[in-house]
Amino acid sequence: MMVSYNELQALSRKAFLGIGFSEAQADDAADMVCWMESHELNGLVELNQALQRILAEDNRDKSPELLYQDADLAIIDGHDMSVLQCSHLPLELAFAKARARGLGVLKIRHCRQRQLIMGYLARLASRGMNITALWRHAQTPLTEQVVGFRANSTVPSIRIYTLEEIPDENKLNTGITVIMANHVDLLPTMRSDYSYDLLARHEESELLEVEVRRRASGDGFDVPSSLWDQLKTLAQRTFVESFEGSQLGAGPLD
Amino acid sequence: MLDSATLNTLAIRPPGVVMDLERLGSLTASRLSFSRSLLRQMARQRWQIQRERFELDEDGFGQTIYRLQTPNGRYHVVIFSHPLSDDQRSDRVTAEAWDLTFGLVEGDVEEALMCSLAENLPLQEAGRQNPQLLVISRANKSTRNFDAFVTALSRGQQPSIDDLKSAGYLYRTTAVYGNGKFGIKDYSRLSDNPDFRQPFAAQMIAVYVLRQFSIDQLEHIAARRAPGTAVPLSDAIQRYVGIGNSTGLGMAPFLINHPLLINQWIYCREQALALAKANLPDEAARDRLVALCERAQQYYLESQIEDKDQVERNSTLLEELAHVTAWLQQMPAESTLWYQLTEWGEAALSLETQELLNSLLIEIYPESVDPLEDEMSVEEVQDLIPDMPLIQLKQIIETQFDWALSQDLTDPDERYWFWYRSIEKEEPRLGVRGVDQGEEKEIALAIGPRVQQVYRLLESYLEANPTGVAVDFLLEHSRVVDVVRRIQSMSNTAYGEIRGNLWHRELRPMHLLRTKLSFLGAGRFDPRGDRWVRVTFFQGAPSIAELNAEPADLSGFDDWSFALAPHQT
Numbered sequence: 055m056m057v058s059y060n061e062l063q064a065l066s067r068k069a070f071l072g073i074g075f076s077e078a079q080a081d082d083a084a085d086m087v088c089w090m091e092s093h094e095l096n097g098l099v100e101l102n103q104a105l106q107r108i109l110a111e112d113n114r115d116k117s118p119e120l121l122y123q124d125a126d127l128a129i130i131d132g133h134d135m136s137v138l139q140c141s142h143l144p145l146e147l148a149f150a151k152a153r154a155r156g157l158g159v160l161k162i163r164h165c166r167q168r169q170l171i172m173g174y175l176a177r178l179a180s181r182g183m184n185i186t187a188l189w190r191h192a193q194t195p196l197t198e199q200v201v202g203f204r205a206n207s208t209v210p211s212i213r214i215y216t217l218e219e220i221p222d223e224n225k226l227n228t229g230i231t232v233i234m235a236n237h238v239d240l241l242p243t244m245r246s247d248y249s250y251d252l253l254a255r256h257e258e259s260e261l262l263e264v265e266v267r268r269r270a271s272g273d274g275f276d277v278p279s280s281l282w283d284q285l286k287t288l289a290q291r292t293f294v295e296s297f298e299g300s301q302l303g304a305g306p307l308d
Numbered sequence: 309m310l311d312s313a314t315l316n317t318l319a320i321r322p323p324g325v326v327m328d329l330e331r332l333g334s335l336t337a338s339r340l341s342f343s344r345s346l347l348r349q350m351a352r353q354r355w356q357i358q359r360e361r362f363e364l365d366e367d368g369f370g371q372t373i374y375r376l377q378t379p380n381g382r383y384h385v386v387i388f389s390h391p392l393s394d395d396q397r398s399d400r401v402t403a404e405a406w407d408l409t410f411g412l413v414e415g416d417v418e419e420a421l422m423c424s425l426a427e428n429l430p431l432q433e434a435g436r437q438n439p440q441l442l443v444i445s446r447a448n449k450s451t452r453n454f455d456a457f458v459t460a461l462s463r464g465q466q467p468s469i470d471d472l473k474s475a476g477y478l479y480r481t482t483a484v485y486g487n488g489k490f491g492i493k494d495y496s497r498l499s500d501n502p503d504f505r506q507p508f509a510a511q512m513i514a515v516y517v518l519r520q521f522s523i524d525q526l527e528h529i530a531a532r533r534a535p536g537t538a539v540p541l542s543d544a545i546q547r548y549v550g551i552g553n554s555t556g557l558g559m560a561p562f563l564i565n566h567p568l569l570i571n572q573w574i575y576c577r578e579q580a581l582a583l584a585k586a587n588l589p590d591e592a593a594r595d596r597l598v599a600l601c602e603r604a605q606q607y608y609l610e611s612q613i614e615d616k617d618q619v620e621r622n623s624t625l626l627e628e629l630a631h632v633t634a635w636l637q638q639m640p641a642e643s644t645l646w647y648q649l650t651e652w653g654e655a656a657l658s659l660e661t662q663e664l665l666n667s668l669l670i671e672i673y674p675e676s677v678d679p680l681e682d683e684m685s686v687e688e689v690q691d692l693i694p695d696m697p698l699i700q701l702k703q704i705i706e707t708q709f710d711w712a713l714s715q716d717l718t719d720p721d722e723r724y725w726f727w728y729r730s731i732e733k734e735e736p737r738l739g740v741r742g743v744d745q746g747e748e749k750e751i752a753l754a755i756g757p758r759v760q761q762v763y764r765l766l767e768s769y770l771e772a773n774p775t776g777v778a779v780d781f782l783l784e785h786s787r788v789v790d791v792v793r794r795i796q797s798m799s800n801t802a803y804g805e806i807r808g809n810l811w812h813r814e815l816r817p818m819h820l821l822r823t824k825l826s827f828l829g830a831g832r833f834d835p836r837g838d839r840w841v842r843v844t845f846f847q848g849a850p851s852i853a854e855l856n857a858e859p860a861d862l863s864g865f866d867d868w869s870f871a872l873a874p875h876q877t
Contacts, residue, residue: 055436059496060488077752078789117786143786147779150695181691272497274439274488293731294739294746300730301402303737303744304557305839 055282056274063088065285066101072291073108075139083138086173091275093209094264095172102281104136104167105288118144118162126155132165134228141171145232149178152234163229171230172201172210178234179203179210186240189230196220197253202241209261211241214254318582319647322802324711326578329808333819334621334659335826337869338667339674340580343829343845344866345681346512350855351865353379357517357852359524364389366532368525371426373417374517378503383442384413385517386425389525397448399482399554399840401733404434406446408479410521412514413440414493432483433490433733441492442510447479447518450552454478454526461530462538469873472548474612476832476844476871478522480552484511507569507685508828515845519551520852543851544874550847553830556840557736560820561727564753567794567804572686573827574803583676584669589645593672598636600668600870605629607870615835621660628661671869690797692789694779698770701778701792704799705763711807712756713763723757724813726750738817738839754810758791831871847871 057065063084070080090097111134118140119131128147132140144160151158168189175185184205191197195216203210233240294300325331337344349355356377364370369389376383387410396405409429413421421440428435432446453471457478460467486508488494498504506512523546530538541549563570587593608622608629635652639645646669653662670677705713716722725738728746736753739746752758765788769781778796782789798804806823808815818838825833830843848871850859859865 056439056491058439058488058491059494061491076787076789078793079786081790120783143779143783143789146692146694147783150777150779153695177691269497272439272493274491274494290731292729292749292751293734294728294737294749295731297745300737300739300745301400301732303728303739304400304730304735305837 055277055279057277057282058274059088059092062091062275062277065282065289068289068292069105069285070138070288072288079139079142082142082174085177086138086170089173089176090170092265092268093261094268095169097170097173098275098277098281100167100170102278104138104170105281105284107166108136108139120144121163123147126151126157127159128161130160130162132162132229134164134166136167137162137165137171137174137230138167140165142174145171145174145178148232148234149181149183152183152236156236157238158234160232160234161229162232165228165230168228168230169199171232172212175201175203175210175232176208179205179207182206182236184235184238184240185232187230187232190227193224193226196224202239204239204241204258207258209258209265210256211258212254212256212261213252215250215252218249218251318579318586320578320582323805324807326574327803327805327807329806329819330816331659331663332806332823333816334663335823336664336667337826337829337831338577338580338670339677339866339869340577340670340681340684341827341829342506342508342512342684343516343849344869345506345678345684346509346516347849347855347868348678348681348862348866349506350378351850351859351862354858356856357520358856359520360384362524362528364525364528366529367391368529371422372521372524374520376513376517380501380503382415383503383513384415384417385514385521386411386413386417386422386429387518387521388426388430390430392448394451397451399448399480401483401556401558401735403482405430406432406482407449408521409444409446410514410518411437411441411445411492412443412510412517413438414442415440432485435490437489437491439491439493442495442498442504443484443486443514444490444492445481445484445511445514445518447481447551448554449479450475450477457526457541458530458533461527461541462534464534464537464539466539466542466545466876469545469548469876472545472847473610473873474614474834475552475842476548476550476847477519477552478526478549479518480554480842481515481518482554483558484515484553486511505682505685507573512828512845515551515553516849517852519549519846519849522551523549542874546851547848547868548871548874550831550844550849550871552842552844553825554840554842555821555825557738557817557821559824560817561736561751561753563806563820563824564755564810566688567798568686568688568690568801570806570823571798571801571804573684575801576680576683577670577827578803580670580677580680581666584673585646585650587646587673587676588643589641591641594636594639594641594645596672597668598633600671601629601633601636601665603872604664604668604870605633606872610873611832613832613834615837618833618835621658624658625660625664628657629664632657632661632665674863674866690793692778692782692793693796694777694782696778696796698766698773698776698778698781701781701795702763702766702770704795705759705766708799709756709759709763709795709805711805712759715756715760715809717757717760717811721813722809723811725811725815727753727810741811752790755791755794755805756809757811758788759795762788762791762795831869 067080067084087097087101122129130144148158148160182205185203187201199214201210360375361373372387374385389408392407457467832844835841848868
């Protein structure tokens with residue numbers, strides 16, 4: 055079914071609140087999903103995966119754990135949560151470090167649906183930060199993704215590639231590394247001693263075109279009914295059932 | 309936007325005065341209100357509105373389409389009028405059927421779209437609406453007014469306008485949805501369209517056209533009932549017909565959830581007032597203000613309101629307006645006249661009269677004030693400043709949120725209510741804490757208590773971490789990120805936060821509703837208890853025929869505030 059940006063954002067937000075996210079987590083998570091989907095980067099697919107995982111596990115009492123930090127670097131354990139739950143404050147921490155020191159590095163270990171992090175990176179880039187993020191999708195074949203935002207740009211450059219030669223260290227890696235620089239561009243340029251096979255390449259210009267086209271057309275999003283229904287069900291957790299006299303809480307009957 | 313040097317020389321009122329909830333609940337519409345600025349824009353740009361389809365049966369049921377042509381685009385207002393039994397007619401958001409449903413469509417209405425609209429518009433929230441729609445809404449008849457008007461016209465007589473003094477309309481809307489609701493178009497897609505540069509412009513356009521439909525439908529029914537005898541409604545009465553709106557708590561969250569936008573509206577109004585007062589008074593301006601006071605006086609005399617409190621407020625206002633008029637007539641038009649007037653007002657007059665006078669002062673200086681109508685919109689982004697020193701965050705709370713810190717939340721009266729959303733169409737409601745169900749699902753509308761919570765946490769965190777920054781604190785207290793973000797975002801603004809405790813036993817939610825309604829341009833404020841209100845839009849406004857005639861005198865066209873009843877013989 056077709057839904058508007060505003061509807062997807064509002065219902066996702068309520069659904070996240072229904073799951074137990076904090077107000078800010080719910081706001082940010084909904085924005086991340088909508089940003090991804092409005093740039094045709096499979097936001098809804100990622101959202102669906104995130105929901106299934108979040109609902110299968112009880113993450114209510116979990117929060118990202120700060121394992122180490124110094125002036126330039128922070129390492130966080132995401133405890134296998136979705137980046138929708140565990141990334142916004144660590145990213146703000148890295149942002150603060152980069153502003154103070156010129157460059158900040160953040161490693162979030164053990165996190166899921168890492169694609170969605172682009173939605174929050176876009177927000178940080180719009181605040182004048184250059185950003186690169188790297189993560190590995192799979193071990194066989196070894197697939198990596200690099201995303202780079204230029205400061206004040208609304209869209210990234212993205213590269214996804216497989217490496218033909220597998221490095222010695224190739225354990226399961228569900229982490230993500232983010233580098234932020236105040237003054238230096240960090241866009242991905244494919245140069246490596248390893249030979250690689252480029253699977254996907256999105257230039258800034260191409261994603262900008264998507265942005266402009268969608269803006270002009272005013273098209274909504276095609277959301278699978280099952281996902282929409284699930285969001286509605288989760289959102290209902292935040293509403294109060296009718297009880298005797300509850301309508302009086304909105305004023306006298308007409 | 310004014311430069312800072314000009315701003316410093318203007319006597320802009322402080323937020324402690326302006327943002328008091330009771331004062332906000334005393335605001336009246338002004339020339340910066342959206343219904344007023346919309347009509348100015350329509351006239352200036354020579355918008356044309358034509359009835360394109362009018363397929364109604366003898367009882368007025370069927371389909372109607374009005375076409376709007378602006379310099380930038382073409383739009384249509386599509387209206388479906390339906391039979392409705394009296395027991396189905398309800399203004400509550402929980403209603404499922406209405407006398408009519410309508411929508412504003414961007415572009416042309418092809419037959420396929422019309423079919424989709426016919427299927428879904430009457431369902432409102434329960435339908436899937438088309439993304440070509442910019443607004444959807446519904447309205448119920450004022451059956452008393454409507455029936456009396458049809459009867460009179462069909463007898464060849466003009467109706468008595470007495471009933472329009474209590475309900476100034478034939479139809480009242482019960483919700484007007486925009487911005488992507490239920491599948492309609494997102495307003496972010498309209499940001500480059502100059503037809504919609506004002507907030508709520510699309511909603512106001514739809515409601516203005518509905519007013520014309522209410523008259524067209526009325527005349528049609530009368531003509532079908534008594535062919536050859538029925539007469540059209542006189543031009544004077546047409547002008548006196550507005551469109552009603554019935555509003556409840558559903559409007560309240562908007563005021564809290566859009567602090568940057570509210571800041572912008574109030575900042576513009578306060579600038580307008582300061583600019584108006586900075587004008588040197590002369591005899592003509594004083595006479596104009598006296599004339600407006602007299603018009604307002606007559607308007608309130610004619611208004612028939614049921615609510616006891618509002619009747620009392622209006623009667624005080626009437627008494628005080630007589631004093632104000634006498635005062636103005638006796639005072640020389642010296643350079644400090646406007647300052648003397650407002651200073652006296654603050655000391656001696658009720659809030660209702662003070663704010664009415666402020667609206668009238670704004671009214672007499674269009675050249676100073678009208679450019680502000682282009683500044684009523686703002687991009688609403690609240691970002692965290694993660695490296696803000698906590699000592700600075702604490703200082704911002706102490707200086708800008710002192711009103712929140714002063715709330716004694718140990719007093720049961722200060723935490724009496726909680727806000728929640730009902731499962732019935734997500735309607736916001738108030739529950740009594742400790743008594744009603746749903747407290748665990750409270751929605752975070754009361755900002756004061758949350759700021760206070762952050763302040764307490766901050767004090768304790770700062771003891772151990774005196775040089776900490778915001779993000780350090782938030783990593784330990786992640787559930788207050790939204791409040792910290794809000795405090796930081798509002799730190800450069802003056803007027804975004806409403807200074808009242810929304811939990812307080814004595815809270816009057818009506819004040820919240822009136823704040824927004826005054827900016828929309830509502831008049832004839834008629835509360836039903838403290839959580840429901842009926843108001844009237846566009847009463848006294850020029851008709852579509854007057855707009856289509858491309859008025860040469862734009863200031864005359866714009867002079868329709870405080871509509872007075874036409875004389876009847």
